[in-house]
Amino acid sequence: MEVVYDLTAECERFLSDVGGSDGLLNVWVPHATAGLAVLETGAGSDDDLLTALRALLPKDGRWRHRHGSPGHGRDHVLPALVAPSVTVPVLGGQMALGTWQSVCLVDTNVDNPVRRIRLSFLAG
Template identity: 75%
Template structure:
């Protein structure tokens, strides 16, 4: 298995950061296998979604509706409402696995691999790519 880690600057606001190009670069020399994308953080997740047509903003809005950033959370350190950031990975897993066929990600036409980070207290994220040849 081959593995590498990159650093992503997400800044001080909730973001959906497209990782697809980084994924493609990582598997560029490979043929067939599985790519795993993993975020080793308690307040971020990885998913597959359409980007650029408003779906990324819709996802953040849905998370705000489902998990409001208010004072209801028992986990109280950080900015107000930060406790909800620790619940996000229960809804947005910390990893996804994508098939790689003939050196290309086997994603649907509009699918992108994204990092979802709602934690405004942590502006830098680590993302690990691992490739298992098939």
């Protein structure tokens, strides 16, 4: 299933566990068919992003990368548009996100429902 999955709570838990104060949180998705975005969720922006990606990257037979479900080649282009990493400033142990911002996994690959996210904290 195509998804925009909010990772903000997992990121906050990680920062709490590592005792991060001030620094940078790096979020990385080690998959060739997923990306990360900072955006508003729950008010339609997450669905709008998936709609825009469907328009930019149609799930049809135009793709040279052909293994998997029909149109799967477009999933391999996704990380060029939605980067596989994001870095968020951390101040006083809290991500310095805007009021409506969330850290989200963006995944259009219906062939692989299992994703891993790598979190790291650079104090500074």
